[in-house]
Amino acid sequence: MLLVARKNLFSERTRLIISVGGVALSVLLITFLLSLFRGWNEKVGGFVEEVDADVWIAREGTTDFLAAASILPLEGVDERFSHFDSVERWSPLIVRPMAATKDGSEIDVEFVGFDTETGMGGPVGIKEGKEVPGPGEVIVDEALSRRNGVKVGDTIGAGGRDWRVVGKSSGGDFVAAATIFVALEEAQDVLEMEGFATFFLLQMKNPDRAALWARIIEDQEAGIMAITSDDFAAATRDRALGDVIPILTVILILAFIVGLAVAGLTIYTATVEKAREYGILKAMGFTNGYLYRVVFEQSLVTGLLGFTVGAGLTLLLAPFAQDFVPQFVVFVRWQDLLAVAGCTLLMVILAAYIPVRRLAAIDPVAAFNA
Amino acid sequence: MTAVTKVYGVGDAAVTALDGIDFEARAGEVVVVMGPSGAGKTTFLTIAGALLRPTSGTVEIAGTEVTRLGERDLPAVRRDKVGFIFQSFNLLESLTALENVRLVISDEHSNRRTLTNRARELLNMMGLSHRLGSLPKQLSGGEKQRVAIARALANNPDLILADEPTANLDFKRGQEVMGLLRQIAVELEKAVVIVSHDQRVRAVAHRASWLQDGRFRAAGAPARDPVCGQLVEVEGAPTASFNSRAYYFCAERCLTLFQAGPQEYVKIKAG
Numbered sequence: 001m002l003l004v005a006r007k008n009l010f011s012e013r014t015r016l017i018i019s020v021g022g023v024a025l026s027v028l029l030i031t032f033l034l035s036l037f038r039g040w041n042e043k044v045g046g047f048v049e050e051v052d053a054d055v056w057i058a059r060e061g062t063t064d065f066l067a068a069a070s071i072l073p074l075e076g077v078d079e080r081f082s083h084f085d086s087v088e089r090w091s092p093l094i095v096r097p098m099a100a101t102k103d104g105s106e107i108d109v110e111f112v113g114f115d116t117e118t119g120m121g122g123p124v125g126i127k128e129g130k131e132v133p134g135p136g137e138v139i140v141d142e143a144l145s146r147r148n149g150v151k152v153g154d155t156i157g158a159g160g161r162d163w164r165v166v167g168k169s170s171g172g173d174f175v176a177a178a179t180i181f182v183a184l185e186e187a188q189d190v191l192e193m194e195g196f197a198t199f200f201l202l203q204m205k206n207p208d209r210a211a212l213w214a215r216i217i218e219d220q221e222a223g224i225m226a227i228t229s230d231d232f233a234a235a236t237r238d239r240a241l242g243d244v245i246p247i248l249t250v251i252l253i254l255a256f257i258v259g260l261a262v263a264g265l266t267i268y269t270a271t272v273e274k275a276r277e278y279g280i281l282k283a284m285g286f287t288n289g290y291l292y293r294v295v296f297e298q299s300l301v302t303g304l305l306g307f308t309v310g311a312g313l314t315l316l317l318a319p320f321a322q323d324f325v326p327q328f329v330v331f332v333r334w335q336d337l338l339a340v341a342g343c344t345l346l347m348v349i350l351a352a353y354i355p356v357r358r359l360a361a362i363d364p365v366a367a368f369n370a
Numbered sequence: 371m372t373a374v375t376k377v378y379g380v381g382d383a384a385v386t387a388l389d390g391i392d393f394e395a396r397a398g399e400v401v402v403v404m405g406p407s408g409a410g411k412t413t414f415l416t417i418a419g420a421l422l423r424p425t426s427g428t429v430e431i432a433g434t435e436v437t438r439l440g441e442r443d444l445p446a447v448r449r450d451k452v453g454f455i456f457q458s459f460n461l462l463e464s465l466t467a468l469e470n471v472r473l474v475i476s477d478e479h480s481n482r483r484t485l486t487n488r489a490r491e492l493l494n495m496m497g498l499s500h501r502l503g504s505l506p507k508q509l510s511g512g513e514k515q516r517v518a519i520a521r522a523l524a525n526n527p528d529l530i531l532a533d534e535p536t537a538n539l540d541f542k543r544g545q546e547v548m549g550l551l552r553q554i555a556v557e558l559e560k561a562v563v564i565v566s567h568d569q570r571v572r573a574v575a576h577r578a579s580w581l582q583d584g585r586f587r588a589a590g591a592p593a594r595d596p597v598c599g600q601l602v603e604v605e606g607a608p609t610a611s612f613n614s615r616a617y618y619f620c621a622e623r624c625l626t627l628f629q630a631g632p633q634e635y636v637k638i639k640a641g
Contacts, residue, residue, distance in 0.1 A: 004465070007464040280460045283419070364421050365416050367460055368415065
């Protein structure tokens with residue numbers, strides 16, 4: 001680093017703290033928002049991706065897992081799927097968004113009834129207690145335990161009945177809601193859906209060709225839609241986060257502008273304050289290129305320090321974010337940190353641009369003014 | 371400098387700051403350029419230092435005709451062939467004395483330690499070995515100017531240009547600085563050109579030139595304008611007599627003020 005750049009930057013501690021703080025705040029905000037988006041994205045589509053199925057069958061017009069209003073008759077399904085050699089096995093699944101209750105307070109849940117024999121559509125993982133719920137029993141996602149204090153042994157109300165919590169599962173957190181699992185027959189009974197299901201989950205003999213078979217099934221079966229797990233997960237993510245993305249984007253842009261403004265203003269005022277000294281350097285034979293480098297290095301180091309502080313704080317605080325706000329599910333990816341580093345670089349280049357223009361206009365003759 | 375003219379502005383607004391002047395300073399001599407305010411001294415200095423281009427005429431520094439060079443080449447001439455000493459020292463406030471000198475040394479072939487040693491050597495020569503790590507704000511005026519002189523010598527230039535080097539110093543420090551500049555000219559074989567109002571500078575200079583209205587005139591004994599206090603070349607200056615004594619003025623305006631109440635100005639001077 002050039003001597004003048006280093007001295008200018010570090011001799012004004014307060015200014016340095018303000019400019020580094022501004023960039024750090026901006027980086028913190030950007031990385032946290034990105035990580036929050038990644039966290040939500042991971043959670044919202046995660047369950048659909050993790051379910052042991054290659055193709056989901058639903059009533060035509062169904063958009064996603066969360067707003068599942070599909071109703072499919074179970075009668076004759078075995079015979080219909082037997083025509084498709086590619087189907088390894090299938091299983092019905094009932095999903096209904098609803099409000100469960102615990103100690104009088106309401107909890108948003110995805111009420112899931114799965115076939116306990118196939119296990120398809122059941123809990124992704126078991127953290128505590130039973131793996132298969134029996135009559136009157138429910139397995140709740142750990143997110144409910146964390147956010148609402150539901151524990152194994154508790155009783156919760158759902159669908160007009162009380163259920164005893166017998167297990168705690170993982171992988172069923174949708175941030176705004178979480179899954180609770182009961183046996184398929186219990187769900188059919190409670191929801192008065194005997195002989196019906198919300199989805200059919202298909203396991204294919206060749207999962208790599210799931211998309212092709214989904215199209216074939218959809219073409220041959222009237223009134224249904226067939227979609228691969230990946231596409232259904234993407235549709236669910238889009239449903240949950242589609243409206244959030246534009247808002248997040250605006251906040252990200254504002255965070256970038258805040259960082260740019262703070263860094264730009266502090267570097268600009270530092271340049272203006274030192275204009276006379278830059279004029280002296282010009283008079284003594286220093287080129288414009290040297291002076292540009294001085295300003296750019298100051299800006300770059302400010303950005304580097306700001307990024308280090310901002311990203312460091314993100315990594316430090318992220319693991320505890322959910323402890324303070326349960327919905328604050330963050331997932332910090334190194335790719336995002338790399339992207340934010342790129343943003344910071346862009347920020348400091350832009351922040352140095354106007355001061356550099358100011359430097360070009362400094363007349364070295366001014367050094368002779370007393 | 372040969373037949374150098376500098377005109378600012380165009381048409382009716384044109385002002386001729388230098389009017390076809392010739393000037394030469396040789397290695398080993400101190401030349402002082404004096405003159406009233408607005409005479410063109412700063413323009414002269416900035417053209418001599420390759421900071422400003424003349425409207426016409428040629429400028430040569432240590433064998434390089436700088437008026438022929440492009441803008442891109444001028445910084446190198448200023449860095450390597452000219453050393454500047456400013457009225458208000460113009461040290462970089464965030465750099466120590468050593469760093470101020472070290473910064474301007476432009477020897478690409480030497481390592482950092484060699485350059486630092488050279489800066490240290492120059493400051494030692496100026497009697498500042500105990501002030502190497504001091505910031506400008508911790509130095510006295512005389513010390514600052516000595517750091518500035520060391521900085522001007524950093525690249526071993528052929529020409530030293532000093533703008534009012536004693537203006538911000540008391541009598542003693544001013545004398546010391548002038549002695550130092552003469553010593554540099556003589557012992558280091560540098561051409562030292564000083565622009566100054568200070569009469570003391572004449573005592574150490576080998577030559578004195580009087581610049582007035584953009585031209586050099588014979589440097590006779592100057593008189594002090596009793597109204598504004600400026601030094602005035604007697605020849606051609608507005609004049610008035612009072613109490614059997616002649617007074618000289620830098621401009622008609624001072625003469626008019628004097629004539630309206632000469633006792634006031636003479637009394638002040640006497641007082």
